Amino acid sequence: MKLGDVMSAMHMSLFAQIALIIAVAGFALVVVSIFLARNREPFRRASLLPLADDAPAGTPGDRA
Amino acid sequence: MSTATMAASRAPGERMDRFVYDDAIVRWFLLATLVWGLVGMLVGLVIALQLTNPIFNLQVPWLSFGRLRPLHTNAVIFAFAGNAIFTGVYYSTQRLLRARMWSDLLSRLHFWGWQAIIVAAALTLPFGISQSKEYAELEWPIDVAIALVWVVFAVNLFGTIARRRERHLYVAIWFYIATVVAIAVLHIFNNLVVVAGPFKSYSIYAGVQDAFMQWWYGHNAVAFFLTTPFLGMMYYFMPKAADRPVFSYRLSILHFWTLVFIYIWAGPHHLHYTALPAWASTLGMLFSVMLWMPSWGGMVNGLLTLRGAWHKVTEDPVLKFFVVAVTFYGMSTFEGPLLSIKSVNALSHYTDWTIAHVHGGALGWVGFMVFGMVYWLLPRLFQTELWSRRLAEVHFWIATIGILLYIVAIYAAGLTQGLMWRAFDETGRLAYPDFVETTVRLIPMYWVRVLGGSLYVAGLVLCGVNTVMTWRRRPAQYAETVHEAPALDPTYVPEAAPGGFKRAAWHRRWEGLPLTFSVWVGVAVVTASLFEIIPMFLVGSNVPTIQAVHPYTPLELAGRDLYVAEGCNNCHSQMIRPIRAETMRYGEYSKPGEFVYDHPFLWGSRRIGPDLARVGGKYPDLWHVRHMEDPRSTTPQSIMPAYPWLARARINWTAVERGVAAQAALGVPYTRDEVTGAATLGRRQAQQIAAAVAQQGGPAGLEDTQLVALIAYLQRLGTDIKRTPRTAGLSGAEGAGR
Numbered sequence: 031m032k033l034g035d036v037m038s039a040m041h042m043s044l045f046a047q048i049a050l051i052i053a054v055a056g057f058a059l060v061v062v063s064i065f066l067a068r069n070r071e072p073f074r075r076a077s078l079l080p081l082a083d084d085a086p087a088g089t090p091g092d093r094a
Numbered sequence: 095m096s097t098a099t100m101a102a103s104r105a106p107g108e109r110m111d112r113f114v115y116d117d118a119i120v121r122w123f124l125l126a127t128l129v130w131g132l133v134g135m136l137v138g139l140v141i142a143l144q145l146t147n148p149i150f151n152l153q154v155p156w157l158s159f160g161r162l163r164p165l166h167t168n169a170v171i172f173a174f175a176g177n178a179i180f181t182g183v184y185y186s187t188q189r190l191l192r193a194r195m196w197s198d199l200l201s202r203l204h205f206w207g208w209q210a211i212i213v214a215a216a217l218t219l220p221f222g223i224s225q226s227k228e229y230a231e232l233e234w235p236i237d238v239a240i241a242l243v244w245v246v247f248a249v250n251l252f253g254t255i256a257r258r259r260e261r262h263l264y265v266a267i268w269f270y271i272a273t274v275v276a277i278a279v280l281h282i283f284n285n286l287v288v289v290a291g292p293f294k295s296y297s298i299y300a301g302v303q304d305a306f307m308q309w310w311y312g313h314n315a316v317a318f319f320l321t322t323p324f325l326g327m328m329y330y331f332m333p334k335a336a337d338r339p340v341f342s343y344r345l346s347i348l349h350f351w352t353l354v355f356i357y358i359w360a361g362p363h364h365l366h367y368t369a370l371p372a373w374a375s376t377l378g379m380l381f382s383v384m385l386w387m388p389s390w391g392g393m394v395n396g397l398l399t400l401r402g403a404w405h406k407v408t409e410d411p412v413l414k415f416f417v418v419a420v421t422f423y424g425m426s427t428f429e430g431p432l433l434s435i436k437s438v439n440a441l442s443h444y445t446d447w448t449i450a451h452v453h454g455g456a457l458g459w460v461g462f463m464v465f466g467m468v469y470w471l472l473p474r475l476f477q478t479e480l481w482s483r484r485l486a487e488v489h490f491w492i493a494t495i496g497i498l499l500y501i502v503a504i505y506a507a508g509l510t511q512g513l514m515w516r517a518f519d520e521t522g523r524l525a526y527p528d529f530v531e532t533t534v535r536l537i538p539m540y541w542v543r544v545l546g547g548s549l550y551v552a553g554l555v556l557c558g559v560n561t562v563m564t565w566r567r568r569p570a571q572y573a574e575t576v577h578e579a580p581a582l583d584p585t586y587v588p589e590a591a592p593g594g595f596k597r598a599a600w601h602r603r604w605e606g607l608p609l610t611f612s613v614w615v616g617v618a619v620v621t622a623s624l625f626e627i628i629p630m631f632l633v634g635s636n637v638p639t640i641q642a643v644h645p646y647t648p649l650e651l652a653g654r655d656l657y658v659a660e661g662c663n664n665c666h667s668q669m670i671r672p673i674r675a676e677t678m679r680y681g682e683y684s685k686p687g688e689f690v691y692d693h694p695f696l697w698g699s700r701r702i703g704p705d706l707a708r709v710g711g712k713y714p715d716l717w718h719v720r721h722m723e724d725p726r727s728t729t730p731q732s733i734m735p736a737y738p739w740l741a742r743a744r745i746n747w748t749a750v751e752r753g754v755a756a757q758a759a760l761g762v763p764y765t766r767d768e769v770t771g772a773a774t775l776g777r778r779q780a781q782q783i784a785a786a787v788a789q790q791g792g793p794a795g796l797e798d799t800q801l802v803a804l805i806a807y808l809q810r811l812g813t814d815i816k817r818t819p820r821t822a823g824l825s826g827a828e829g830a831g832r
Contacts, residue, residue, distance in 0.1 A: 034632040046377045049625050053356060053384065060351050064344040077339035079264040080330050083189035 111259060111581050114574045115188045119201040120181055121475050124468060126205070127177040128558050130212060131464075134169030135551045137162055142547050145702065146540045148725075148735045156220035158735045159702075160661025164231040165219040170456060171229060173212045175320055178464040180204070180247070182327040183270050185471065187254055190264045190330065192579040196253025200246050207243035211236060222659030223293045226694055227308045229315050230284055234295045237285045244281065248274045255608045259579040263608060265346040269326030271612050272354050276318035276619045284311035288693075290756035291749060294655070298760060301689025302369055302637050305697055306362065306630050310623065313361035320455065322353065324463050325392055328420065331467050332399050335412045341398035345391055352388035354615055356381050358622040363434035366443060367671035368697060369686040371636045374626060375436070382434030389427030396420040411486035415466030418494060422458025426451065441516070444667055444701040446536070447508025450501045457497045457550055465489065465557060472564045477572055481563035485556050493553035499546030507539040511701075516675035524678055529704040530731045537733075640687035643814045645762045646807070648776035649783075652750045653807025656800050657696065660737065667698035668707040668811065681708035681812065688814060691762050703734055708812030715783055716790035718805045740801040741793070745780070747773040779806060 143150040144159045151157045184201065188194060195201050214236050218224075224231040232240070251274060255267070263271075284307050287295035297304050333340050340346055362370060362378030397420055400407065407413045429451050433442050442448060473480050480486065514532040517525035526532055630636060646654060657663070670676050672683040684707050689695055713721075720727050723741065725734040754772040758764040768775065777797070783805055784796040796802050 034634060037629055037632040038634045040633075043373065045625060045629050046373060046380070049359065049377060049622075050380065052621075052625075053359075053381070056355055057352055057387075060348055064347050073343040074339075076262050076264065077333075077343040079190055079260070079262065080186075080266070080333045081337065081339060083192070 109581050110578045112576050112578050113192075113194050114576055116184070116195050116198060116201060117475055117572070119195065119198075119205060120185045120471070122205050123177050123181040123184060124471060124475065125561070126209060127174060127181055127464060127468070128554070128561060130169060130173030130177060132551070132554055132558065133216075134166060134174050135547070135554060137166040137169060139544065139547050139551055141166055142540065142544050144735070145733060146537055146544060148733055151735050153736060153738065155222075155737075155739050158660065158737070160664050160735075161220050161222055161224075161659075163661060163664045164224060164228075165216060167229060168215050168219065168231065169212070171315070171319065172215070175324075175456075175460050175464070176208065176212075178460075178467070179273070179319070179323040179327075180208070181471070182331070182467055183251070183323065186266055186327065186330040187251065187270065190260065190267055191254055191258035192260045192577065193254050193258045196250050196257060200250040200253075204243060204246045204250060207239065207246060211239050211243060214239070218293065222661075224658055224661065225285075225287070225295065225297070226658040226661075226663055226696060227284065227297070228312055228699060230281075230308070230311060233293045234285070234287055234289055235293070237281070237287075240281060241278075244274075244278055248278065252608070252612075259581055261582055263611065264330070265340070265343065265350060266326035266330040268350050268611065268615075269322045269329070271608070272350070272615050272619075273318050273323045273326070275612060275616050276314060276322070276354075276358070279616075279619055279623070280311045280314050280318065284308060288756045288759050290752045294749065294753070296753075296756050296760060297694040299693070299695075300760070301692045301695050302371075302686045303631055304693065304695040305365055305368065305689075306370060306374065306626070308695070309364040310358075310361040310626070313364060314358055316452075316455070317353070317357040317360075320460055321357075324460060325349070325353075327463060327467060328392075328396050328416070328423075331463075331470055332396055332416050332420075335410070335416060335466070335470055336400050336403040336406065338399055338401065338403050341395050341401060345395045349388050349392040349395060351618070353385075353392070355618045355622060356384050356388065358619050359626060360385060360434065362626070363439065364699065365697075366434075366436050366439040367673060368669045369684050369689065371630070371633075371686075374630060377626065379434050379436055383431045385427065386431050389430075390424060393420055393424035393427065396423070411483060411490050412466050412470045414487075414490050415462045415469065418490075419459050419462035419466060422454055422462065422497075426455035426459055429454070440671070440673060441512040442508065443671075444699070445508040445511040445515075446504045446539075447512065448700070450504035450508055453504065454497070454501050457493075457500065461493070461497075461550075465493070465553075468557060468561070472561060476564050476568040478564060478567040478569065481560050481567060485560050489553040489556040489560070492556070493550050496546045496549030496551075496553060499549065500543050501546075503539040503542035503546065507536045507543075510535055510539070515679070515701075516673070518675070524675065527679070529679070530729050533702070533733055534731045637686040637690065639690065640685060640815060642817050643688055643690060645691045645757070645764055646810065647779055648750050648754050648768070648772035649745075649779040649803050649806040650810045651753050651757065651807075652745055652776060652800075653803035653805065654696075655749075655753060656740070656804045657807055658694075662706075663696045663698045665698075665700065665702035665734070667701050667705045669697040670705055670707045676705070680705045682815070685815065688812075691757075693757060693760055693762070703732075706808065706811055710809045710811040710813040714790055715787045715805050715809065716792040718808060719787055719792050719796070719801065722801055722804070737801075740804060741796065741799055743800045744798050745776070745800055745803050747776065750776050776803075783809075 140150065140157070141159050141162050144162075148159070151159065155161070184195060211232075215232055218233060218236065219231060223233050225233060251270065255263070286298045288298060289295050297307075299307050329340055329346060359381035360378050362374040363382045364378075366375050366379070368375075397417070400413070400417065403413075407417055432438055433448070433451060469480065469486050511532055514526045514535065519525045668684075670680045670683045677683055717728060719741070721729070722737045724736050724738075725732040751769075751772045754764055755769050758769050780797050780802045783802045784794075784799075787796055787802075787805075788794045
């Protein structure tokens with residue numbers, strides 16, 4: 031039995047449903063993780079990078 | 095070379111690196127942006143004039159609309175926008191990563207390689223060397239060169255990321271990474287071909303699947319070439335110009351991942367109501383509507399970056415350009431999902447509405463982002479003041495008025511077309527049965543477009559003048575600032591996520607791990623693509639076979655190649671949708687099984703002229719001869735260009751043989767005799783058509799002319815489903831359905 035036979039036997043709406051679930055779940059994960067985060071300071075420092083890129087190094091960001 | 099040093103604060107025990115940014119390469123790309131922008135937009139102006147009256151092609155083959163339109167789109171997308179992307183990427187990447195580009199040699203190879211590709215495009219497209227796929231017309235040798243130059247760019251970018259001195263990858267860099275990864279995937283898989291000569295190839299996909307792959311590519315070329323890199327530039331240059339950080343860094347994370355994951359699914363919305371399976375079409379619509387969220391999130395993020403700085407917009411032409419650009423981004427990304435809704439698309443598809451939509455995005459979003467960036471960069475790159483701020487203001491206003499004139503006129507044209515095509519009179523017949531009635535109605539709007547386009551080009555010329563005059567005021571030697579920054583610690587190990595998932599530490603770790611980050615971008619793009627591609631290719635019911643459909647004869651194939659070379663698909667569709675107004679005008683709707691031997695598909699995306707899917711047998715051969723010689727002789731108000739050279743140019747029978755052999759290699763069921771005797775079969779059919787033309791009172795001696803081949807192809811279109819299944823091999827007239 032070929033993969034094409036298996037897929038042809040499946041209901042086509044299944045692909046759309048799985049895709050939608052993945053997309054919505056991924057979106058929800060990103061939303062929850064980003065907006066429930068309480069560490070505002072690292073994000074604030076990251077947002078300053080373009081403003082400091084010609085300034086002396088070491089101001090923004092978290093260098094290791 | 096004079097130098098200055100940016101002092102650095104040094105932590106105890108830190109090793110400090112000294113480096114200089116490579117701004118010369120940025121200057122080169124910036125100048126190339128303006129030069130190619132002018133060329134691409136002037137070509138656009140020429141073809142806009144040709145739509146008001148075809149005499150503007152001067153009856154020169156390489157100036158005809160079908161050949162110049164791909165040159166216009168390729169020049170604006172890959173030459174103007176492409177060089178602008180590299181300008182922005184090379185400038186901002188070095189600064190955001192605190193590192194000179196990885197290799198000066200690769201930077202220069204990238205620059206000259208890309209310019210050579212553009213020149214190659216300009217030298218091939220007007221001469222009819224084309225694959226026909228929109229925004230992917232360039233033939234295989236140039237495609238190979240694009241892939242190589244893209245690899246050079248990618249190596250240079252990732253090399254720079256690898257030796258950066260800033261641990262965190264700023265959001266602009268994420269968008270650049272997504273661009274590099276996605277464009278590579280799209281370019282390679284849409285351009286897989288079988289070679290049939292030095293400048294001729296056939297797509298490995300056929301019909302429905304080829305259409306799907308093309309619009310998977312086409313839509314995502316817009317996404318990952320005209321959107322993500324410009325969003326990266328927005329996130330870098332807008333904060334710089336406004337002297338404010340981006341409004342919400344978290345929103346930018348959301349913006350990025352949702353765009354990357356959702357955009358890739360949306361391509362099938364370009365094929366609503368076509369022979370594409372309905373499930374794919376619906377999936378494309380659904381994900382297109384979902385794109386509203388990230389797109390508007392990005393727009394809001396851009397505009398709110400100006401919070402507290404709106405007073406600067408009145409004084410600063412750079413901010414003016416950026417504000418209008420982001421506004422157009424919002425408008426275009428609202429309209430895109432709207433057009434993807436099937437019921438709206440039923441009206442808009444094939445009309446100028448789509449043209450207005452893409453020009454709102456191209457002129458407003460892309461163009462104005464470029465101009466804002468150019469005016470911001472000029473004083474910094476040439477180390478002097480901008481020659482004339484006032485001229486930049488004039489450019490802004492003249493270009494804004496130009497865009498508005500352009501899009502308002504073409505929106506009106508699109509709606510007029512769509513409504514006239516589907517209008518019925520009180521008896522239930524088409525209100526405008528003659529297609530040309532709908533064309534003539536648009537010509538005043540086309541003149542307004544020429545005016546709007548001229549204003550926009552005039553603005554670009556002003557920008558060029560400002561650039562040249564600023565360049566002339568440059569110092570005798572550019573000062574090169576030496577920067578200092580501590581090197582990254584090579585022993586760095588990402589710390590365990592403090593606070594776990596809820597604190598979004600996972601993403602912050604990725605931001606410091608470019609390889610992991612790039613892999614996840616690739617996974618998002620490839621997963622989404624495979625979800626549509628695998629069922630499209632494997633599910634048998636997508637393309638029900640039709641026994642009566644058989645391969646093109648060698649002469650028809652030659653005619654098809656000419657149809658591609660002349661760019662007929664830029665004005666004529668070959669896809670009748672199952673919509674009453676269409677079936678009444680053109681005949682039975684198109685079936686997926688009719689296109690199984692179409693390498694490449696030629697459904698088109700626009701109807702400047704009528705659909706040709708069932709034109710076969712509709713007119714006698716002589717009508718086609720007259721029509722190609724002078725379209726006004728058969729349709730007095732036609733705006734189609736004349737093709738008198740087709741009656742003089744000879745068929746290249748060697749190329750025909752190579753073409754049939756290549757099609758056979760793709761699985762088209764030609765017999766061995768048909769492959770080896772392609773030229774003989776072709777000549778036999780050509781003689782029959784030439785004899786028929788002469789018998790009908792037309793010119794004699796058309797055998798061997800390209801016109802005969804094109805007639806053979808046109809007379810074949812849409813006739814298969816009216817015939818009984820093929821039982822034997824092709825043999826001249828039998829194969830032609832005569």
